Structures are given as structure tokens and as C-alpha cells.
Amino acid sequence: MTESRRERERRARRQEIISAAKEVLSRKPFNEATLEEIAERAELAKGTIYGYFKNKEDLFISLIKQEFDSWRRAVEPALDEGLAPRERLRIMTEAVLRYHLDNLDLYKIYLTHMGFIIIPKEGMLHEYQRIINDCLKKAMEIYREVIISCQKDGLFKDKDPQFLTLVYQGVIQSVIMGWMMGLIDKPIPKLVEDILELLPESS
Amino acid sequence: MTESRRERERRARRQEIISAAKEVLSRKPFNEATLEEIAERAELAKGTIYGYFKNKEDLFISLIKQEFDSWRRAVEPALDEGLAPRERLRIMTEAVLRYHLDNLDLYKIYLTHMGFIIIPKEGMLHEYQRIINDCLKKAMEIYREVIISCQKDGLFKDKDPQFLTLVYQGVIQSVIMGWMMGLIDKPIPKLVEDILELLPESS
Amino acid sequence: MTESRRERERRARRQEIISAAKEVLSRKPFNEATLEEIAERAELAKGTIYGYFKNKEDLFISLIKQEFDSWRRAVEPALDEGLAPRERLRIMTEAVLRYHLDNLDLYKIYLTHMGFIIIPKEGMLHEYQRIINDCLKKAMEIYREVIISCQKDGLFKDKDPQFLTLVYQGVIQSVIMGWMMGLIDKPIPKLVEDILELLPESS
Amino acid sequence: MTESRRERERRARRQEIISAAKEVLSRKPFNEATLEEIAERAELAKGTIYGYFKNKEDLFISLIKQEFDSWRRAVEPALDEGLAPRERLRIMTEAVLRYHLDNLDLYKIYLTHMGFIIIPKEGMLHEYQRIINDCLKKAMEIYREVIISCQKDGLFKDKDPQFLTLVYQGVIQSVIMGWMMGLIDKPIPKLVEDILELLPESS
């Protein structure tokens, strides 16, 4: 069991580093965030990080993957196909908002690195850019799946699902940004209601 | 008049540098874009840039300011209070879309640097981050003014204007991103129509 | 002509860096020689070197190539097929000895990096290792060519030329090392005579 | 006796580390060989090595000393002054060749670190560089002693013994390198014969 303790400690330390990185990366883009600062925040020497991650990029990728998994788990309930589509949309919207508003750092990272979604593949794309891209695509697919199920149920009848998905994502983003900027502070269920009301009904 | 020619040339040269910077910054975030690359694209020596701008940041700020002014001029027609509110909204939407779709580089810069909307609470804020922030706020104010005028006219009756502004901005952004990603390619007037349709009517 | 002066200065500076590198690399193997030390010796800032060479390895490769070319030019006279084979051998031996004894640093570099000749290709071979290898092979080929021409003339009749080349190279190396260690200080022509006397005659 | 077993185990462990180091150092120069890799090959933790050697250099020195002792023992029979000089030379040549061809790793280490023969005039000399130097000098002395005894017996009559020693060493090295590079594969006694034939007879 001694072995087990060491492993536990190792995992904990690894997590501390990821958390430190998360905080720093929420304020600075990848290239501006220094390992020095991350190490400092984790109260470690710079070199120590390399015992846990292959390099700066690996650390960042691990962070993104972990956070995306966590986001995905939060949204999972909305994937239950047994639920009514409209209910799935409500659950999803609430889960997404709650997740991000409880965890603003992640969203800041997303915003800070959003440029990477768009940047054309000039030269080699950094691995971490690919990862971010993947996560975004997966998130969009989830949105789209739920939206399509709503359409099958008669909502937003004649609109292009791609377009609807984009708009949905844009509205969510606006709300989160508004919250971040202190322009909005309603409780989450109220926000969800407001958002759903905005969506074009089929009727 | 020789003096005047010199000035004209100087302004032209300055403009070339800004254009080069714009192109580079649409592909890379501030810290990844090098003066070397900008100078190369402007067909100048690195040192020459310092004859026109105090430093890298100053160049970036000048770029942002200039672009924002240009954007503002494009949207100006919608500020005419003599027009019908709904028409103002249509004009604004069309102007914004047209401006950005004709000028994707600027939007890429915006996306690439969007993280800076979120003001870091600690440490020094780069001057250019503050500028970007200012521009965004001014744009939001323009949106809000038009939206409020619509509300006075009976549209979106009971909604919070702040919230509506955010949503409007989010929808615009979605459409531009969809366009960039090749997911959308309808002509602009059609897009405007789609967007306005989405907005909740008063009725 | 101003341009020409700049170019001239550039080449001169480049040469200074190579010379500094040569001195340092004659004392330390590649991995132990630091750019810091090279820059210091060239009386330049570390960063300046990167204006002249892509990186440390590029600098080293340029050095090796330059030195090998220079060595080759020194040995060139022995390649004249119009000469009597035995005379060619004498000329070559004298040229090689004179070149290295006048230019001990290069030989030190060779010795300091000799390990790379043998190291099996585990993983990727550094580019500079390949270059060193190439130079050595070319040198051996020159030796062999002259030796074979001697054999055709009746010298060392029945020996394997490969073997003879190795031995020749080994003897040369011994003499240079002896000189370096201060064990030998005869004038070069005397050394050449001594060496040639050692070689097995055909008779 | 428990104590004795402990000691035995300790020595064995120490030996394992030296062997691992030998293998690694035959492929990489001192500064490129990492303790990590040595420890891995010895199936030990990095820190454990410090229980057996003061530091990396101490380990390297121990290795060199041990190998040199072993080499010396192999050559010992040739030091018997009761034998005929020519026979001593034959025995020595065969012993040296056999030792190195059976133990190529050591020779690779020698080649990889040969640069250290040339004592840097400035700065601090690594202790291990001095050791290598010492070993080489001792080896040369052994060669010289046998060669001088041959001369007293009338061989190579009028040559400078220092010169002959160097040449002898050079020829030996050539043969070993030829073997390593796959250019030579005769059985050892045949090689010895070839070498001795090369050496200038007195007659």
C-alpha cells in the first residue's frame, strides 16, 4: 500500500500543476504563459514540472483534455434519448451554463485561445491547436444532435441545423461573456429560460 | 509642396506597415507575430518600423484604432435617428456583416485576441488589451442604442436590453464564424433576413 | 561599393565566429562547447551568432566543411596522376603532416570527435556526425587512391590496399599525436622520410 | 559472515553499475551519457548510484581504472624479461589485439574520449581527463619497454624508440578500427603476423 500512497501523491501533485496551469492560462495565451509562472503558482521548481509532463505543450493538452472530459460529463444527462427533446435542450443549456459559470477559468482559456479555431493550417498546426479544435467540434456535435432531435419533434422546423447550432453556440457564448463582464447576474435557471424563449418556435 | 509630398509618402509608408501587421496578426496572436515577419511583408527593414511606431505594441494599437474607426464609419448609417428603428437594425446588421465578411482579417484578429476582453485582475494590462476592450465596449454600445430604439418602437418588448445586445452580438459572431468555417455561404441580404427572423418579435 | 563593404565585413565576422568556434572545439567536444564561450571569444553577444548561423550545429558543420576543404586543397598536389607514384606518396605525406602540424586545432577537433566515426547509428545521427564521417571517408579515399597507384607501380605488392590505407592513416595519426604530446620535434621533411622508410617495400 | 555476504553483494552491485556505465559510455561521450540511462540499464534507481560512487565523474574514473587494470593484466605476460624480445613483442601484440577485439566497448570509450589526450592548457581539467591521459601514458610505456628490449636485441636498429612506439600504437589502432568498421576479419594470429611483418626489421 506504500506504493499506492506514492501513486496517490503523484496524481495529486500532477493535479496541482494542472490547476496552476489552468489559472495562468486563463489569463494569458499559451505563448505568453511561462512555465516559470506556473511553477511558482504550484510552488514548485520549474524543472519539477518535467517530471509530470513531457513539455509545456503536453501540460496544456492534458489540461484541455481533462477539462473537456469534465465538461462532457456535465452535459451527459442531455444525451439521454429517452427524454423529451425540448427537455434535453433545457437540461443541456442549464448544464452548459452552470458548468462554465462555475468554472470561468476554463471558458477564459477557451476565449484566450479561440484564434486557433480559425487560424488556417499555415505550416504545422501545434498539437494543442488540434486538440482544442477537436474539443470544439465534439461540443458542436453534441449541440447539433440535441437540436436535431428537437427539430424532429417539430421545433425550429425549417431551419438549417448547422445554422441553428452556430446560433445556439453564439447565444450561449454571449451569455457567458455577459456574465463575465458583469453585465448579467440572473440566476442560472432564469437565464436558461431567457435563452430558450429566444429560440424560434416551430409554430 | 515638397514637404507635402514627403508627408504623403510618410503616411503611405505607415499605412503599408499597418497593412502588413494586419495580415500577420490575422494569423498569429500578438506575441507570436514577429516584427521581422511584418517588416518582411512590408518590404522594409525591421528597424524602419521604429521610425513610424514607438514599438510593437504601438503598432498594434494603431492598427486596432484604425480598423475600429473604419468599422464605425461602415456602421454609421444605422445611427441616423431619423430612420425607422427596424430599418436601422436591418442597416446595421447588413453593414456589420458586410464589413466583416469583406474584411475577414480584422475579424480573425478579433478572435485571436478575444481573450483580452476578460480583463486580467492582477498584473499590468497591456495597453493594447485595454484598447481592444474599449473598442468592444463601443461596438456594444452602438448595438444597444439601436436595439433600445427598436424596443421603444415596440420590438422585443419586455426583454432586458443588455441581454438582447449580447445575444445580438452572439448571433452576428456565429454567422461570421460559420462563414469563415465554410458552413454558410448565402448572400449577405439573405443572411440578414435569417438573423432578423431569429430575433424575438414583440408580438 | 558600399554594399560590397558590408558584405566583406559580414564575411569577416562570420570567419571570426568560425575561428572562435574552432578554438573552443579543439578543447571541448561539441556538447561541452557552449555558444556562450564561443561568443565571448569572438567578442560578441551570444545572440549575434544566430545572425550568421542557423544554430550551434550549423556553425559546427560550417567549420568542419571549411576546414576539410582547406585540407583537401593542401593535399591536392598529390592527386596529380602525372607524377611518379612514390613521389605522390611523399608529397601527400608531407602535405598532410605540414597541414596538421601548422594547424593543430583542427586535428584536436578531429580527435575530440573521433568517437562519432564509430558510434553505431543508434537513433538519429546528428547531422554534424554525418559530416565528420563524410570527411573522414573522403580523406581515406584520397589516401587509398595514392596507395593503390603505388601498388600498381610495384610497391607493397601483395598487401590488401584497405589494410595499407588504415595503417598509413594510423601512422600519420601517431606522428601527429606524438608531436602534440611533445614526444617528437624533428622537422617535417625528416618525419616524412622516417614514415616512408617504415612502409613495406615491394622487394 | 553476514557482513561478508553484504560486502559481496555490495561489490557485485557496484560492478553492475560499472558495466552499465561501460555500455553506455561506449556509445556516448561523457557528457551525453546520462545517469538516468546508466541507472536504467543497471536496473536501479538514479539515486542509488550515489551510494556507490561520489558522482558521475567518480563512476567514470572507476570504470577507466578498472578497465586499464584489466588491460594491463592481459598484457602482463609480455613483460616477462626472461622471454626473447621478439617473442615478447609477439605476445604483447596478440594480447592487446585479443583484449580489444574481445572487448570492443572499451576501445569505443577510448576513441570517444580520445580528445582528452590533448591536455587543455587553460581552465580546469576534469579529473577523468587526467586519468585517461595517465592510462595512455602507461600503455605507451609498456609498448616502449618491449620495443626497446627488441632494439637491444638488434631489431629496428637505428630508429628512435619514441617514434617506433608511436608507430606501433598507431598500427594497432588502425587494425582495431578496421576491425570495428568491418574492413578486416582475419583471425587474430594472422593479424599479429601481418602487423609484425610491417615493422621494420633490422636486417
Next chain:
DNA sequence: GATGAATGAGGGTTCATTCAT
């Protein structure tokens, strides 16, 4: 004004060595 060589601070990364367990 234009040039581009030179600078040097600062970042990512490696690795010998130490030390608590």
C-alpha cells in the same frame, strides 16, 4: 530616413545531485 547587425533579457528544457521516505 532606411538599414540590418548587435544586443541581452527571457523562455523551454535537461540533468547531475540531494534528500525525505
Next chain:
DNA sequence: TATGAATGAACCCTCATTCAT
């Protein structure tokens, strides 16, 4: 004694900025 996590010095390299020409 064995372990391997932690340390931090030192290395290579980049790039904004300066300055002599």
C-alpha cells in the same frame, strides 16, 4: 540501503529594441 521526486544551474535559442552607418 534503495528510491525517485524535487531542485536549480546551465544550455540553446528567439526576438523586441537600439544604434552606427
